Amino acid sequence: MSNRRNFLKKSALIGGGILLSPLAKAELSIPEMISNSEDSIFLSTWNHGVPANKKALEIIKSGGSLLDALEKAANVSESNPKNTSVGLGGMPDRDGHVTLDAAVMDGKGNAGCVCFLEGFENPISIARKVMEETPHVILVGEGAAQFARSQGFKEIELLTEESKKAWEEWSKEAKYSPEVNVENHDTIGVVGLHKGEVAATCTTSGMAFKMRGRVGDSPILGAGLFADEEVGACAATGLGEYVLKSQTSFLVLELMRQGNSAEKSCKIALERIKTKFLDPNPELEFQVGLVVIGINGDYAGYSILPGYQYAITKRGNTELIDAPYLAKRRG
Numbered sequence: 001m002s003n004r005r006n007f008l009k010k011s012a013l014i015g016g017g018i019l020l021s022p023l024a025k026a027e028l029s030i031p032e033m034i035s036n037s038e039d040s041i042f043l044s045t046w047n048h049g050v051p052a053n054k055k056a057l058e059i060i061k062s063g064g065s066l067l068d069a070l071e072k073a074a075n076v077s078e079s080n081p082k083n084t085s086v087g088l089g090g091m092p093d094r095d096g097h098v099t100l101d102a103a104v105m106d107g108k109g110n111a112g113c114v115c116f117l118e119g120f121e122n123p124i125s126i127a128r129k130v131m132e133e134t135p136h137v138i139l140v141g142e143g144a145a146q147f148a149r150s151q152g153f154k155e156i157e158l159l160t161e162e163s164k165k166a167w168e169e170w171s172k173e174a175k176y177s178p179e180v181n182v183e184n185h186d187t188i189g190v191v192g193l194h195k196g197e198v199a200a201t202c203t204t205s206g207m208a209f210k211m212r213g214r215v216g217d218s219p220i221l222g223a224g225l226f227a228d229e230e231v232g233a234c235a236a237t238g239l240g241e242y243v244l245k246s247q248t249s250f251l252v253l254e255l256m257r258q259g260n261s262a263e264k265s266c267k268i269a270l271e272r273i274k275t276k277f278l279d280p281n282p283e284l285e286f287q288v289g290l291v292v293i294g295i296n297g298d299y300a301g302y303s304i305l306p307g308y309q310y311a312i313t314k315r316g317n318t319e320l321i322d323a324p325y326l327a328k329r330r331g
């Protein structure tokens, strides 16, 4: 392990408020010192992050790995038919098909992504299989579905009565207005720090009534999520086109690498989107929200507009936080 990593991990302990005598510090290895669930930190986007984070903690307590915890956390939102932006019950595209995007990345650079996947409730679990069972990073559409079948995933109808009704209602006018809900029903991104390791997951049904074949930021490394064991893990939610064009998750981590705090890094990355895409277009309004955890335990959630919340779990407690934001809504 490089000296820099050691340094970052040591400062994690100080940042996390773990006080040890100099002797204890010298005697314990880093993984031993941060090995229990009390010392794990999870952050998830939106209020459905609360049950997701609780699931992550449960998995850690029962001896699961960080990746197990993040996968199962994301599964909670994917399998909830009331969540209309993820997995089962997700809003369909303009042709009435629910198409899903998901990705997972760990701090060592292992990653798996699925895009434009139809008919499977838990795309994050399929993305993890792409990471662990294939030599590839991204599988798309029918190829991703074929792979999912080969891994034993069952096909189901993702369109619920409720999402079908919403689509039929929308079809009357068929007016596409890509809005990211400020009422907490969007993509789930989950980032975590456990035993000195970081990872990120992100899973979504994407923008409601999008064009068929549209893929957003959520399954794209650097945009919807990124993880690097030297710095931390970040995930994004919001209007994916702008997150893609700004490589937001990667940028946040690079800003942290340069020594900025988690919160300042989010703020600078979101300001870049605002300055480049929002400010010059008075007609435009869109939301982007972030969650980030540093390898040193520094964490943040931030958004462009008010209304974004994130869930944080640390020392075994889970809280829902109103994220700081850059600007008021235009009206």
Ligand code: ASP
Residues within 6 Å of the ligand: 085, 180, 186, 187, 204, 205, 206, 207, 215, 216, 217, 218, 236, 237, 238, 239, 240, 241
């Ligand atoms: N980022 C997602 C997308 O553009 C949407 C969301 O976060 O709700 O597909």
